[in-house]
Amino acid sequence: MKRSLxxxxxxxxxxxxxxxxxxxxxERRALMKHDGEAAKTLxxxxxxxxxxxLATVKESLKTLDEGATKSAALxxxxxxxxxGTAALPAIWENKADFDARFAQFVKDVQAAQAGxxxxxxxxxxxxxxxxxxxxxxxxxKAKSG
Amino acid sequence: xKGVAVLLALVVVVxxxxxxxxxxxxxxxxxxxxxxxxxxxxxxxAGRLVFYAGGCDSCHxxxxxxxxxxxxxxxxxxxxxxxxxxxxxxPDPVDGIGAWRPVDVANALLSGVSPRGTHFYxxxxxxxxxxxxxxxxxxxxxxxxxxxxxxxxxxxxxxxxPFSIRxxxxxxxxxxxxxxxxxxxxxxxxxxxRGRYLVEGPGHCGECHTPRGFxxxxxxxxxxxxxxxxxxHGKAANLRGGDFLNWTEADIVEAxxxxxxxxxxxxxxxxxxxxxxxxxxxxxxxMAIAVYLKxxxxxxxxxx
Numbered sequence: 482m483k484r485s486l487x488x489x490x491x492x493x494x495x496x497x498x499x500x501x502x503x504x505x506x507x508e509r510r511a512l513m514k515h516d517g518e519a520a521k522t523l524x525x526x527x528x529x530x531x532x533x534x535l536a537t538v539k540e541s542l543k544t545l546d547e548g549a550t551k552s553a554a555l556x557x558x559x560x561x562x563x564x565g566t567a568a569l570p571a572i573w574e575n576k577a578d579f580d581a582r583f584a585q586f587v588k589d590v591q592a593a594q595a596g597x598x599x600x601x602x603x604x605x606x607x608x609x610x611x612x613x614x615x616x617x618x619x620x621x622k623a624k625s626g
Numbered sequence: 627x628k629g630v631a632v633l634l635a636l637v638v639v640v641x642x643x644x645x646x647x648x649x650x651x652x653x654x655x656x657x658x659x660x661x662x663x664x665x666x667x668x669x670x671x672a673g674r675l676v677f678y679a680g681g682c683d684s685c686h687x688x689x690x691x692x693x694x695x696x697x698x699x700x701x702x703x704x705x706x707x708x709x710x711x712x713x714x715x716x717p718d719p720v721d722g723i724g725a726w727r728p729v730d731v732a733n734a735l736l737s738g739v740s741p742r743g744t745h746f747y748x749x750x751x752x753x754x755x756x757x758x759x760x761x762x763x764x765x766x767x768x769x770x771x772x773x774x775x776x777x778x779x780x781x782x783x784x785x786x787x788p789f790s791i792r793x794x795x796x797x798x799x800x801x802x803x804x805x806x807x808x809x810x811x812x813x814x815x816x817x818x819x820r821g822r823y824l825v826e827g828p829g830h831c832g833e834c835h836t837p838r839g840f841x842x843x844x845x846x847x848x849x850x851x852x853x854x855x856x857x858x859h860g861k862a863a864n865l866r867g868g869d870f871l872n873w874t875e876a877d878i879v880e881a882x883x884x885x886x887x888x889x890x891x892x893x894x895x896x897x898x899x900x901x902x903x904x905x906x907x908x909x910x911x912x913m914a915i916a917v918y919l920k921x922x923x924x925x926x927x928x929x930x
Binding site for chain 1: 859860861862863880886888889892893894895896897899901
């Protein structure tokens with residue numbers, strides 16, 4: 482009796498844990514994937530490979546804004562490994578810098594959202610947005626083959 | 627009788643040690659006279675491009691600052707053999723290499739031998755740099771000399787025995803260091819030869835993208851087919867297979883200029899600095915690299 486109670490209790494805890502705790506690795510990877518697609522569009526436009534379109538720019542920036550705003554909170558201490566993550570341990574060794582970089586990313590994206598009204602302003606604001614990608618990936622993302 | 631056996635054994639041991647000592651002798655490529663007879667004046671403007679093709683700052687840059695031209699060293703390179711600390715190569719005469727002559731820079735790059743006549747560890751990628759032309763070495767020496775001196779001493783390498791025996795690198799070189807340079811292939815275009823030179827010589831791409839064997843040697847039959855990174859985090863991509871086969875030459879040029887990949891990702895980890903450096907080269911060089919990489923026969927990664 483005692484034993485089966487323990488088993489039930491353990492199972493219940495496990496199930497509750499799964500229900501309460503969504504998977505931050507899967508969540509941030511999905512956000513990053515969307516960020517990548519948005520960045521690809523914006524970058525193609527900046528390079529003149531895709532014709533400029535203000536509505537698409539706004540939408541892509543909104544995706545980046547959402548990713549940047551939500552992702553910072555998705556690196557809790559228990560999400561250092563697993564789930565195919567490319568996050569480097571350096572993130573948790575330099576958490577303050579890591580968070581500051583996300584804050585800067587949010588700031589640059591929101592400045593671009595507010596400031597871009599046409600192709601000329603797009604060309605003006607886009608580089609500051611792109612700069613954030615490499616700055617963070619250099620320090621905090623493992624290479625993947 | 628027993629005395630004779632002991633004596634014989636002793637002779638064998640001593641002869642073996644003497645042979646190992648002789649075989650492991652550091653051999654700089656140029657004597658001071660030979661170098662002088664080549665007559666290179668050293669062009670710092672051309673050397674600047676060699677510097678960025680070689681990515682010297684990736685390992686030798688002073689830490690905790692962003693200027694690639696402050697070369698005070700101090701990065702810790704973690705490898706299975708222990709930790710290497712790339713030295714100060716600024717022109718400071720005490721802490722850096724200000725006392726080196728151009729021939730010393732050339733011998734370091736092309737044969738992995740220091741001005742004191744000792745071996746460098748191949749963590750300093752002379753196994754690739756040996757393919758550089760002596761003119762590029764002379765120009766690089768002139769450029770390095772033009773940079774600001776930095777006062778900073780770097781920690782000593784912390785290596786496990788027996789890798790801590792520097793002289794033994796002479797035997798490693800006998801096995802794995804051909805010191806043959808790189809001959810242009812006349813059957814290929816000038817552009818292809820330029821790309822190959824950049825990839826296999828100063829660019830030293832294989833130092834990360836080619837898997838390594840038991841003693842840290844590059845396994846050339848899997849050249850550029852991808853490899854785990856020595857610090858244990860992630861791997862360097864296969865440049866002859868997988869998704870890379872779908873990249874166009876223009877995709878490669880773009881990735882080496884801005885870091886953006888065709889998938890909308892941005893090259894991270896060590897590649898970020900590589901891109902920053904290669905972006906300083908003329909676009910024709912990045913295109914030459916792309917042309918060479920696309921010409922390589924497809925190959926899967928080494929089985930592990």
